[in-house]
Every structure is written in structure tokens, then in C-alpha cells.
Amino acid sequence: MIYVEWRDNMSVGNTEMDEHNKKFIGMINKIHDSLSRGNAPLVIPEILLELRNYAGYHFDFEETLMKSGNYPEYQRHNQEHITFISEVVDMYYKYYFCPCGDDLGYEVLNFLNEWFTKHITGTDKKLAQFLGRN
Numbered sequence: 001m002i003y004v005e006w007r008d009n010m011s012v013g014n015t016e017m018d019e020h021n022k023k024f025i026g027m028i029n030k031i032h033d034s035l036s037r038g039n040a041p042l043v044i045p046e047i048l049l050e051l052r053n054y055a056g057y058h059f060d061f062e063e064t065l066m067k068s069g070n071y072p073e074y075q076r077h078n079q080e081h082i083t084f085i086s087e088v089v090d091m092y093y094k095y096y097f098c099p100c101g102d103d104l105g106y107e108v109l110n111f112l113n114e115w116f117t118k119h120i121t122g123t124d125k126k127l128a129q130f131l132g133r134n
């Protein structure tokens with residue numbers, strides 16, 4: 001079952017950023033799937049690692065756009081990325097070392113869903129709109 005479906009209002013108006021964000025949503029759906037199938041302890045640490053790596057790639061991409069466009073909100077946007085990476089790494093270790101059942105898995109799922117919804121529709125959209133105007 002699909003947990004988060006890509007919606008048109010998630011589009012930031014930049015094809016590459018949209019493609020990257022669809023990939024993140026795919027990972028969130030995989031986490032949800034693993035919780036429904038009962039194999040979350042095996043799958044979640046793996047997805048968190050994959051997510052951390054892909055986020056590194058995607059954030060570098062946005063960072064280049066921000067720098068070359070002299071984006072005035074670069075510092076603030078970048079700080080959200082840095083904080084997110086450290087939260088994902090924390091969750092990875094917490095999940096990996098703790099036999100906490102599915103509760104922590106649902107916590108991870110909610111955190112990622114909320115973070116991406118907010119970051120994509122707020123912070124990233126603002127950046128893409130700025131780039132589209134300049």
C-alpha cells in the first residue's frame with residue numbers, strides 16, 4: 001500500500017528537484033511497507049543509510065544551485081539540511097542498536113514524512129521560485 005503519494009502541489013517547479021524528491025518519497029513508502037510486512041528491523045536501517053547517502057547527493061545539488069544563484073537564504077536552507085542529516089544518522093544508530101519493535105519504526109516514518117512535506121513545500125519551493133525568477 002502506498003503511504004505517501006506524489007501530489008502536484010509537491011512540485012517545486014524544477015524537474016530535477018522533483019525527481020529527487022520523488023525518490024525520497026519512494027523510500028518513505030518502503031519504510032511503511034516494511035512495517036506492514038513485519039520486516040522493519042531488517043529494512044529500516046538499510047533505508048536510513050540509503051536515504052542518508054541520497055540526501056547528501058541531493059543537498060549538494062541544491063547547495064550548488066544556491067551558491068551559483070547567490071541565494072540570500074542559503075545559510076538557513078543549508079542549516080535545515082545539516083540538521084536533517086544528523087537526525088537521520090541518530091535514528092539509524094537508535095534503530096540499529098535498540099530492539100524497540102515497531103514503535104520506533106513508526107516514529108521514523110512520521111518524522112521523515114513530516115520533514116519532507118514541510119521542507120519540500122516550504123523551503124525547497126521558495127528556492128525553486130527564486131531560481132525561476134533570476
Ligand SMILES: [Fe+2]
Pocket residue numbers: 017058062124
Ligand atoms: Fe530538497
Ligand SMILES: [Fe+2]
Pocket residue numbers: 062077081119123124
Ligand atoms: Fe532543500
